[in-house]
Amino acid sequence: MPGLLTLTPHAHGIDGCATRLDFMTDRFEEYQERFQKMEEALKNTKRLIVLTHDNPDPDSVSSAVTLAYIIKNKFKIPTTVKYGGIVGRAENRAMIRVLNLRVSLLSDTDFKPGVDFAVVDMQPNTGNSSFPKNRKPLIVIDHHALRKTTRAEYIDVRTNYGATATVLTEYLVESGLEMTSQLATALSYGISSETQDLGREAGEADIKAYLSLFPKSNKKLLANIVHPRLPRDYYITLNRALHHSLLYRNVIATRLDEVKNPDFVPFIADFMLRCERASWAICLGRYKEKIVLSIRTTNTKGEAGRFLRRLVGKRGTAGGHEMIAGGQIPTAKMEHEEITKLEDEIVQAFLKKLGHSEAADMTPLLTPEPITA
Ligand SMILES: [Mn+2]
Structure with a gap:
């Protein structure tokens, strides 16, 4: 049956340990092709920075750390996650802290030769992006309307998706890499916060992705993110x-x-x-x-x-x-x-x-x- 999701009996690890998902999907070939194209785009890349939009929200942070994880583990390219602006909202700060996500502030010196860029949850030349106008990213993964000016070696823009985290959940599932509890928690919060608990601008893909993440997310850490201490x-x-x-x-x-x-x-x-x-x-x-x-x-x-x-x-x-x-x-x-x-x-x-x-x-x-x- 296409798109059927089955969990192995031990999949509900309460210790937060990563367990395997048997994800039977009809999209295996589609994603094999996507990964091939992505690898092709990265063929000369020595070092990659995955950049979120400025003042990043949970959708963009979870998407960025997931893309970095995939590229690091699947293509063996050193990859870091950076953001412009500041992380302001208490929930977003809590998410980075409690999940120990490796993200850091972008600086001008990051735009040196030999470093390539992927951008997520945004496209270059928009108001909330610190990506310089004279550079072209290698990869763009987003769910905002495709801009005429967007150029990259690899572009995946899905406006029918409520969250970019949903797109990255699919990549992660189809990559065959281990779905860690850290990523499952980050992505599930990315999707739920972006779509107001799947009620705003969420579609079938978002719901399906969320359901595949939920069993593997750490509920206690999730609660600490959703209900953070407030300044x-x-x-x-x-x-x-x-x-x-x-x-x-x-x-x-x-x-x-x-x-x-x-x-x-x-x-x-x-x-x-x-x-x-x-x-x-x-x-x-x-x-x-x-x-x-x-x-x-x-x-x-x-x-x-x-x-x-x-x-x-x-x-x-x-x-x-x-x-x-x-x-x-x-x-x-x-x-x-x-x-x-x-x-x-x-x-x-x-x-x-x-x-x-x-x-x-x-x-x-x-x-x-x-x-x-
Ligand atoms: Mn978004």
Whole structure:
């Protein structure tokens, strides 16, 4: 039967030991071909860096460490994982710490001759990528819409997948390499966090991958990742978010001003979208001379990525999927008031694009009794 997954009786190792999965699939040949092409792309590579997008999330970190594991073990090429920006969200930091994942900050000296690159969960020339414009990666594995400018020896972009971690789970299973508890835990968290527990933008492939990982993931470590200890910044930012959120009909807008780490922006957007009335949320923060933006929608066909790209226009960069999107606008040469004015304009343009009249009166989220028009 195609795609049937069977577990050996001893597969539920409670000690976290890796056990073998008998994965009967109809995709063996497809993946043999993929691995051949990947090997071909890497034929002159002496050293490889797998790069995540900036401020990496669990999807990109788990994908990167898995690709590095496969390339190291299957093709015997020394491979390291690097990221740009910072790892901000408490869960993401916990994931790297408790699973002891080897990832480090990218530096300019990494772009020396003799080092090749693979990029995951992103494509070059996007706003959230530190990959230089004048270089071409060897490998691109992603689930965002394929960009016209994306060039690489080996490209695997699957927009119908909810998570890049799902793509890498398939590679790992089909590689015949051992599925370690460390990777199973990382990938299962990558998939569940990216898809909000398989409820957002997840398809059959994501569910199947998750089910194959779950028995081998370490539940105790997973719990430590999902429920990490939180820094005071978290509460301070949450307080500010609550006091700076405005509602207008089905829209909620939050302006955080300066944030200690840019991951607060998507986190708050997710949190605010849970407000009963909201079907669209926008969150803006300022970080390192940039306005960082996130939008979220409950509309499964919301085209959030396209929406935000239009909203940001030539002022910056943006990208995303149907229900989630992120972007940034450089503000290096702008005065404080100019930035504030620009943020005002963005929120108004956001409302207008959603069909609400301009200069809509927004009500503070924390108004004791919401004033209805
Ligand atoms: Mn992703």
